[in-house]
Amino acid sequence: MFDLETQINSWRDHLRARGNFTETDIRELESHLRDEIDDLTSAGLSPDEAFLISVKRLGNADAISNEYAKVNTENLWKHYMLDPLDPASQRQNRQDVVLVVLFALLSGTLIKIPELFGLSIQNQSAELFYLKNISLFVLPFGAAFFLIKRQHDVKTWSIIMGIFALAAIIINLYPSFAPHHTAYLSVLHLPMFLWLLTAAAYIGRDWQGRQGRMNFIRFSGETFIYGVLVMAGVVVLGLFTIAIFESIGIDAEDFIVQYLFIYGGCTAAMVSIYLADAKKSIVENFAPILAKIFSPLFLVTMVSFLAVMAATGKSPFMEREFLIAFDFMLAMILGLVLYVISARDI
Numbered sequence: 001m002f003d004l005e006t007q008i009n010s011w012r013d014h015l016r017a018r019g020n021f022t023e024t025d026i027r028e029l030e031s032h033l034r035d036e037i038d039d040l041t042s043a044g045l046s047p048d049e050a051f052l053i054s055v056k057r058l059g060n061a062d063a064i065s066n067e068y069a070k071v072n073t074e075n076l077w078k079h080y081m082l083d084p085l086d087p088a089s090q091r092q093n094r095q096d097v098v099l100v101v102l103f104a105l106l107s108g109t110l111i112k113i114p115e116l117f118g119l120s121i122q123n124q125s126a127e128l129f130y131l132k133n134i135s136l137f138v139l140p141f142g143a144a145f146f147l148i149k150r151q152h153d154v155k156t157w158s159i160i161m162g163i164f165a166l167a168a169i170i171i172n173l174y175p176s177f178a179p180h181h182t183a184y185l186s187v188l189h190l191p192m193f194l195w196l197l198t199a200a201a202y203i204g205r206d207w208q209g210r211q212g213r214m215n216f217i218r219f220s221g222e223t224f225i226y227g228v229l230v231m232a233g234v235v236v237l238g239l240f241t242i243a244i245f246e247s248i249g250i251d252a253e254d255f256i257v258q259y260l261f262i263y264g265g266c267t268a269a270m271v272s273i274y275l276a277d278a279k280k281s282i283v284e285n286f287a288p289i290l291a292k293i294f295s296p297l298f299l300v301t302m303v304s305f306l307a308v309m310a311a312t313g314k315s316p317f318m319e320r321e322f323l324i325a326f327d328f329m330l331a332m333i334l335g336l337v338l339y340v341i342s343a344r345d346i
Contacts (some may be wrong), residue, residue: 004047008033009215011055016277023150023204033058096274099148103141104270108263111137121262128183132171135191138269139198140164145273146201160201167194195220202277219276226272233294234264241301248309298333 008030015026036054041047111121111130119126140161147157171190176183202219203212238256245252271293 004037004051007048007051009211009218013215029058093278096145096149096278099145100270100274101267103145104263104267107138107141107266107270111262111266121258128176128180129172131187132183132190133168135194136164136168136171138266139191139194141270142273143198143201145270146198146204146277149277150201150204152201152204156201156204160197163197164194222276223272226275227268230268230271230293231265234261234268237294237297237301238264241305244301244305245308248305250308 011033012026012030015029033054036057037047037050040050040053045053114126114129115121119129121130143160143164146152147160167190171186174182174186199213199216203216238260241260242253242256
């Protein structure tokens with residue numbers, strides 16, 4: 001059943017993700033869109049007809065005539081409101097990807113810095129420190145992503161980042177004694193508070209409106225789902241890498257835990273935020289997206305494995321365990337290839 005508010009929300013989110021619009025521009029366009037819809041429904045049109053015609057009037061009439069035969073009614077607006085080849089849209093998307101990669105690297109590096117002071121993530125005595133600070137290692141960069149993308153002013157930057165800094169000071173200086181019940185309660189509630197702080201960067205000036213808060217609730221759910229799926233892929237890649245290198249007598253576990261899981265986890269968080277904000281689920285299935293992310297990673301892993309195997313002169317092809325692992329690897333590569341093919345336009 002056609003839901004007008006849901007379609008308007010999707011249209012607005014698509015503008016944010018694919019167009020070079022400020023929040024003020026989007027609000028103004030939405031106001032024009034709603035006025036057009038009201039006029040058309042008053043003239044006797046149904047809500048879905050009024051919505052499509054109104055979006056068409058705001059978009060490119062030539063583009064819609066070319067795409068109409070190929071697109072179903074519910075998804076029609078996505079194909080003509082913004083040209084995917086629009087230079088401004090491409091530039092914005094490249095900027096977002098650069099920010100995601102940069103912030104993922106900074107987040108992972110921030111986690112590694114305490115090791116310089118003897119606080120290793122594998123050290124049990126440092127467990128409480130990392131539990132208290134894990135959200136502070138990641139969420140400030142998620143908030144910064146939206147502060148940049150939404151073009152917030154210096155005052156908003158100062159307030160949001162100042163609260164992040166204050167939270168870091170309080171959580172680390174607040175006294176904690178065994179059995180650390182207060183600290184564990186803080187570990188539970190701090191990420192929730194910081195996620196609400198990220199909401200301020202995501203929603204911006206619309207934080208007082210019901211619609212802005214509802215959009216963030218949807219965004220939170222999608223981010224969680226994407227995060228679980230991407231992180232599951234990182235774990236599978238890590239365990240697979242450990243298994244195949246162990247088959248030739250090389251222990252890669254420390255490297256995987258110390259670097260792949262840390263930087264991969266930070267990347268999973270930032271990629272999930274990016275995908276949920278860009279509404280990738282609207283335009284393509286998530287499986288091909290995962291395939292595009294992990295195909296080059298699996299390629300790098302296999303090339304590294306073959307290079308190490310050639311350099312060490314070890315040949316595990318007569319060992320049953322390796323052959324089983326190799327069969328699993330081939331099956332995963334086949335799945336990745338099928339997913340990549342399924343993502344192509346036919």
